[in-house]
C-alpha cells in the first residue's frame with residue numbers, strides 16, 4: 134500500500150534477502166565504529182516524562198564515553214557499542230531502556246533481521262512497529278533530536294535487509310518514519326515529529342519479534358453546536374480520551390483536562406454565539422495534558438460524557454434550555470406550558486399533600502434563576518421552576534385540589550432572536566366546586582328511620598352513608614362539604630335548614646330513598662321548590678347525572694313546594710330520591726356499597742355540572758353585557774346547560790303522591806298535612822286519580838313522620 138492509502142495500517146514491507154554475510158556482522162566491528170562516532174554532533178532533546186514499561190531508564194545519560202554501559206552491561210559488547218554510535222554527544226537518554234533484561238544481545242546469537250516498519254493506530258495511539266526476525270534479540274535505545282524534531286531509536290545488533298522509502302504518516306504528531314542501517318550493527322529508526330510528545334518503546338508481550346513505539350492519544354479538534362435545541366461542546370480526539378472536568382467562576386468557565394493526550398488541532402480560541410457559551414479553546418496545558426476551556430456566558434450546569442456511539446468524542450452537554458413557563462386560564466381547565474429549546478424528555482408525576490403536578494425535564498438546564506409564577510386562578514396556585522439535578526429541570530405546578538389533568542399538544546415557533554423553541558403543556562382540570570360550600574342533608578335519623586325495606590334496610594342508614602360519600606367526593610373536588618347530621622341522630626327539619634344557612638352554603642342537597650305504597654314503583658327522581666329559582670336547575674343537573682350514573686328509571690324532576698327543607702332553604706336546593714326502598718330489586722341495590730358509591734358519584738357529578746353551568750352562564754353574561762352581541766353569548770351559555778327532563782311531568786303523573794297536598798300550606802311545621810296523608814295511607818294519591826302507581830312519592834310516605 135502506498136503512502137497515500139487510506140488503510141489505518143500502512144505497511145512497508147522489506148524485501149528480505151538472504152545474505153549470510155550481511156546477517157552476521159561481528160559485534161566487535163560494531164563496537165569499533167561506535168567508538169569514533171562522537172563526531173555526529175547532535176544534541177539530544179530531553180523528552181517529557183515517559184509513561185509505560187519502557188520508561189526511559191535514563192541510565193545511560195551522560196555516559197557518552199562508554200554509552201549504555203550501565204544498563205547494557207549485562208548484554209554484552211554489542212549493546213554498548215550501539216549506544217556509542219547514536220550518542221556521540223553523550224546525551225542519549227533512556228539508552229538501552231527495556232533491554233537490560235534481554236538475555237541475549239545480537240552478539241550472542243547473531244544479528245536480528247529487521248523485516249520492516251509499519252504505522253498503525255491502536256486505541257487512538259499512533260504506533261510505529263518494527264518487525265524483526267532471526268534468532269538474535271535486538272536491543273534499542275532512543276533519544277530525541279531537534280532541528281528538525283525527531284525521535285531516534287537505534288536498534289542494536291540488527292541488520293536491515295533493504296532500505297525502504299520513508300513512510301509518510303501525518304497523524305498530527307508523526308510526520309514520517311524512516312529506517313536505515315546506521316552502522317553495520319545498528320539499524321536506526323527515525324520518527325520525524327510534528328511536535329514533542331511522550332512516547333513509550335516496548336516489545337509487545339504478544340509478539341516479542343516486534344518493537345513498538347507508542348505515542349499518546351491526540352486531541353484533534355473542538356467545536357460547539359446546538360442540535361434539536363440541545364447544546365454541546367465536542368472535543369474530538371483519537372481513542373477513548375480520559376477526562377476530568379471542573380467549573381471555575383469569575384469568569385464562569387468549564388475546564389476539561391484530557392490526560393495523556395497531545396493537542397494536534399487548531400489552538401486558536403473559537404468564538405461561540407450562544408446563550409450559554411462565548412468561546413471554546415484548547416491548549417497543551419502540560420506536556421501530557423490537553424486543556425479545553427468553554428468560556429460561559431453565564432454560570433450553568435452541564436454534564437460530560439463519552440459514548441460508544443460517538444467514538445473519539447468527549448461531549449460537554451449543556452442540554453436543552455428551559456426558557457420559562459406560562460399559563461392560560463380557561464373555563465374548564467388551566468393550561469400550563471413550559472417553553473424549551475427542542476423537546477426534552479419529560480416525566481410527569483402527580484403528588485398529594487399538597488396536591489401538585491411535577492414535570493421533570495431531562496437533559497435540561499434552566500435558562501433563568503429558579504423562579505415562581507403566582508397563578509391563583511382557582512385551578513392552579515402557582516408554578517415553580519428550579520434546577521432539580523445537574524441536568525434535570527423540575528417544574529412544579531401547585532394545585533389547590535386535583536380533579537384531573539391531561540397532556541396537551543404543545544406549540545412552538547421562532548423566538549425573537551430567530552432560534553426555535555418548543556412547548557410542553559398540560560391541561561389541569563378546573564373544579565367549579567372549588568371554594569363552594571355544599572350542605573348535604575342525610576334524610577331522617579335517630580328515632581326516625583325513614584322508610585324500611587323488606588330486608589329491614591333503614592332509609593336513615595342508607596342516606597347517611599351516601600351523604601358521607603358525597604361529602605368526601607365534594608371535598609376532593611375542592612368544595613367545603615357540610616353534613617346536617619353525621620351520626621344517627623334525630624334532627625328536626627328547621628335544624629337541617631339552619632345548618633345549611635349557618636354554613637352559608639351555596640347549595641343544599643337532601644338525600645332520601647323513596648317508598649311507595651306497593652312494591653311496584655321504581656326509579657330515580659329529584660324534587661325541588663321554586664322559592665329559589667335556581668333550585669330547579671340544580672334538580673335538573675342532579676337528576677340527569679344520577680340517572681346517567683346508576684342507570685335506573687328516570688322519573689324526572691318534580692316541584693314539591695310542600696317539602697320543608699327544600700322550601701325553606703335560602704339557597705338552591707333539591708331533594709334526591711335515589712331509588713325505591715319499597716321495590717325489592719332496588720332495595721337490594723342499596724345494600725351494595727358499590728351502588729351507594731355510584732349514587733354518590735352521580736349526585737356529585739350533578740352538583741358539579743350545576744356549578745359549571747352557573748360559571749359558564751356568569752362568564753357568558755359578563756362577556757355579553759358590554760357588547761351588542763350580548764344575547765348571543767348569553768344564549769350560548771344557556772343552551773349549553775342540560776335541559777330539564779322533558780318527561781318529568783309525565784312521570785309525575787304516575788306517582789300519586791305528587792299531587793297530594795299541593796299548596797296545602799305545609800307551613801313552618803312543614804309537611805303536617807303530608808303527615809296526615811301519610812298516616813292515612815294512599816288515599817290522597819288515589820284521589821289524584823293516579824291510582825295505577827299509587828303510593829309513589831317520598832313526600833307522601835317518607836318525610837311525614839318527622840313532624
Ligand SMILES: [Zn+2]
Pocket residue numbers: 576577583584592645646831835836
Ligand atoms: Zn325520606
